[in-house]
Amino acid sequence: MRHDTMQNTMLGLWEHSLGCALTSRLMAKRKGLKDYDDVYAAGLLHDIGKIILFLEFPKEYKETMNEAEFKEITIVEAERDHFVTNHADIGSWLAEKWLFPRNLIEVIKYHHKPHLSKNAPIETAIVHLADIFMRANGVGFAGDPFVPAVNPVAFETLKLSETDIKEILEEMEDSLEVTEELSL
Numbered sequence: 001m002r003h004d005t006m007q008n009t010m011l012g013l014w015e016h017s018l019g020c021a022l023t024s025r026l027m028a029k030r031k032g033l034k035d036y037d038d039v040y041a042a043g044l045l046h047d048i049g050k051i052i053l054f055l056e057f058p059k060e061y062k063e064t065m066n067e068a069e070f071k072e073i074t075i076v077e078a079e080r081d082h083f084v085t086n087h088a089d090i091g092s093w094l095a096e097k098w099l100f101p102r103n104l105i106e107v108i109k110y111h112h113k114p115h116l117s118k119n120a121p122i123e124t125a126i127v128h129l130a131d132i133f134m135r136a137n138g139v140g141f142a143g144d145p146f147v148p149a150v151n152p153v154a155f156e157t158l159k160l161s162e163t164d165i166k167e168i169l170e171e172m173e174d175s176l177e178v179t180e181e182l183s184l
């Protein structure tokens with residue numbers, strides 16, 4: 001694979017993850033969580049399974065991303081076709097192996113299925129939502145060009161009003177702008 005393709009994909013994933021981390025922290029603060037920095041870390045690391053897959057199997061992972069785009073399926077579905085498993089499971093296996101904190105493992109494992117989180121439902125719902133906000137706003141690149149639907153359980157868990165969401169999105173844009181300025 002060409003070096004610049006590899007670099008662009010990694011940069012896209014990094015921007016996606018950083019945006020997700022910033023937005024997750026905003027939401028955690030709004031929900032009054034004391035450990036909002038842990039939620040920031042969870043946002044940053046939620047897609048670590050993608051990095052592992054991409055670094056270990058660059059050619060196959062690129063094909064997986066192409067297939068997602070071509071067949072109009074999500075990256076999770078395309079991963080299942082190519083690797084039998086998906087980045088959330090791989091990320092959580094590694095997180096367990098590296099003895100990450102329990103809540104962090106849980107967010108990584110269930111960020112696409114927040115209704116299954118038993119130990120960290122709020123943190124998982126936050127990262128799930130932040131992930132989708134990033135995709136909807138075109139921040140970075142998550143491996144496929146789609147904006148998946150929000151799992152309704154995430155909204156129920158977080159009990160966010162329309163005003164909350166509007167303010168979160170505004171704050172998110174501000175903090176993303178600041179980050180962009182800093183990285184120039």
Ligand SMILES: [Fe+2]
Binds near residue numbers: 087088111
């Ligand atoms: Fe993901």
Ligand SMILES: [Fe+2]
Binds near residue numbers: 131
């Ligand atoms: Fe993501």
